[in-house]
Amino acid sequence: MHRILLIDDDTQLxxxxxxxxxxxxxxxxxxxxxxxGLARLAQGGIDAAILDVMLPEMDGFALCRAIRKDSDLPIVMLTARGEVMDRVVGLELGADDYVPKPFEPRELVARVQTVLRRRAPAAPKAAAADPNHLCFQGLRIDVATRTVLRNGDAVDLTGTEFDLLLLLARAPGKVFSRDDILNQLRGHEAELYTRAVDIVVSRLRKKLEPLDCIKTLRNAGYTLALAPLAASAAGSAA
Incomplete structure (x- = not known):
């Protein structure tokens, strides 16, 4: 059973x-x-935290920053203020999601379940797999050196473009919504806190041409439409 810590000064909640x-x-x-709340977290055994923004002693943003100094604990922010800027600040400080008050309990549960799944350990890879190299037909990503080869030629990517490609490449075929991208690439360029995610994807697509590997699913998001090479094929392509 997952243990969730709510830090909120509403005694009725x-x-x-x-x-x-x-x-x-x-x-x-x-x-x-x-x-x-910090004292309880220090005791351990908590799987995720829900933080209100309006708190005594320190606000939820300062509390989130304090938690992030020592922990990668999944965090969902709660606030009565729904401004986009508040969400941006929360994500920049390391929050995983953001739910404005008033909220439906079922929505909050769903958000917590989502961040817990997102932070769950990945399935063990085959022993022959090299986690530092992601290889596809025509595309090779070196995670350690942050370099990309397209049909054998180096591709010059910005830090955000590389991290976006890496996010998609680590789960080929999985569809990532814009919110997924915002939450998982938090702390990067300010452009990733707006609808301009589409622009970043467009730039990345252009740099990867003639490969047609990033697909758009209408009203859903983006996916890497390439199948990983087998370990033996990846090794010969290196």
Whole structure:
């Protein structure tokens, strides 16, 4: 059972939420003050945190920053303010998702479940696989040196373009929505906090031509439409 820590000064919120989370096999604990929440986190055993923005002692952004100094714990921010800028700040500080108040408990549960799945350990790779090299037909990504070869030629990518390609390449065939990209590439160029994700994808596509590897699924997102090479083929292509 996952243990979730809610840090929110609303004394009426913890009980009903705990009962609701229990229906989804999650145990929710409630701390009213950031200092109490940090002390509880230090004890260990918490799988994700839900932070209110408006808190005594320090706001939720400062609390998120404090947690991120020592932990990669999944974090969902709660706030009564729905401005885009608040979401940007939260993501820049390391939050994994952002839910404005008032919210439906089912939505909050779904968001928490999503960030827990996103942080779950990946399935073990085959022993012969090289995690530092992702190889596809016509495309080779060197994770350690952050270099990309397209049909044997080096491709000059920005840091954001490389990280976007790496995100897609680590799960070929998986569809990533714009929100997925925003959340997983947090802390990068400011452009990735707007709809200009489409522009970054367009630039990356152009640099990878003539390969037609990044597909758009209408109203869904983007996916890398290349099959990974087998270990033996990847080795011969190196």
């Amino acid at each position: 913890g009980g009903p939420l705990a009962a609701y989370f229990a229906r989804f096999d999650m145990a929710l604990e409630h701390c009213l003050r950031p200092s109490d």
